[in-house]
Amino acid sequence: MISSIAELISDRIGTMPAGERRAAQTLIANYPLIGLKTVAEFSTASGVSSPTILRFVARLGFQHYPEFQSALQDELAAQLQSPASRTLNPPSPNGGAVSPLLEATLDNLRETFKHLSDKQLADIAARLADRRGKTFLIGGRFTDPLACYMAAHLAIVQPNVFHLTGQESVWRDRLIDMGKRDVLVIFDIRRYQDSLVRFAETAHQRGVQIVLFTDQWLSPIARFARHVIAGRTAVPSAWDSSAALFVVAETLIGAVTRQLEADSAKRIRELESLR
Amino acid sequence: MISSIAELISDRIGTMPAGERRAAQTLIANYPLIGLKTVAEFSTASGVSSPTILRFVARLGFQHYPEFQSALQDELAAQLQSPASRTLNPPSPNGGAVSPLLEATLDNLRETFKHLSDKQLADIAARLADRRGKTFLIGGRFTDPLACYMAAHLAIVQPNVFHLTGQESVWRDRLIDMGKRDVLVIFDIRRYQDSLVRFAETAHQRGVQIVLFTDQWLSPIARFARHVIAGRTAVPSAWDSSAALFVVAETLIGAVTRQLEADSAKRIRELESLR
């Protein structure tokens, strides 16, 4: 049963030629407002010609463009009349195969943040924003991209941010640059990597402050860490999910940026002018 | 301060003549959809003539009727973009500073998946699981870690997965290895990178199938993409959030793994023994 136009589109998008598919994609991306504008606006937004738009709506089964618009409006009207139906629809209305994973991820996010106090996040953010020391980031096999993501953002708002990458021997040698005022952010989830544990231990001995992102079973690095963020990772999939850790990372990035606002604004302007 | 047109109306409805007041009342009653229809429909619904409708919108301060409609659409767009404000949910029950970002992220996830059909995901997963061709992944400044994350997983369950990294000239030269049977996964959100667009264009010309992860405003690469995944990125932070795209990526990773289950299990055992 197809109830909404959005479903109708995603149902037939596979059978569409390239141009109409582009129209479909822009409509889905800006659903449904682009469809309420004129054919000309819709077409330029999609980067196709107006006849293609008309062929697109014809393929959806509408006789005229206005008829298509009316359908969209009716749908919108139904949505606006009962806002409750929108909020309370998590019981997977589409019942598809992806929903379980989405539901699990949403739960993971909520659970993760429930066990995470504002104060803890504020403390970590303050530590990361402290510009007297350097910040190093590193991750494991699957989590190093998270370290990379975080480093990319932090490096913009403050100096002395380093993502440790490449060969183990290379980043291990960087230990020599680390001291008491420095922060080491480590991402490590199962199966925990020995190399990272050893690295963390040595860093700890040198007085480096360690911020650990790990799963709920806690990497052995937690022994040495000053701050531990335990994210839920269980999802109905062959792999663990790092989504919760990802969102915590984004939260911290936001907090650090806000904290450095005054300085970072100036810094960002400087960076812009360097382009 | 008057922010919405509805407020503007209730502000001035007292100074309006009878006919225009009827127009105002029917608009409020069916807000805002009546205003998006034609003047004729609006007028018959209100029981007045079309010039009265036009005088009504003129009194609200709009030069033309289309201008009035655009304003309504913009308002609707703002509402639909941030479901948090629309739903009457208690503004962060625990009142923490992190909650807004978490709430926004949860909304983004839900919205993103709402516009994503199971079929579309299944199509993409099938394409990625097709082992007759190679799979290349690349991302922009902030999204390359996502490409990296996805590549790390996909490379385990199947051969011929390559994360394009390093210098632009290096990965651009890899175009020579790409053909019709290959898939190129690109992550690109604002501000879209020219280099990626050019890369996508040439790849497209060579017949490479492009799977694009982008934001709701669609990277120009959408022109060349076979499949487009539009994720919500808006959060109350200085940065855009890639969390929605991250979860979609995890979903696809899971789907591909399930699809290749039989083969990948053997492959994973082999990998284990190589350690």
Added chain:
DNA sequence: CAAAATACGTAACATACGATACAGCGCTCG
């Protein structure tokens, strides 16, 4: 109560919008 001013609708007009015919192009298949 009368006269003027305001409000409203009918009807004619112009514009801009959707629809269509046609030609060029790329792609597929023999």
Added chain:
DNA sequence: CGAGCGCTGTATCGTATGTTACGTATTTTG
């Protein structure tokens, strides 16, 4: 490699839509 098909954009056309002028009705004021 060539012929055929299908997709796409340009240019044109008809029409629905917003707009305006004007006359009538209604209310307001002296």
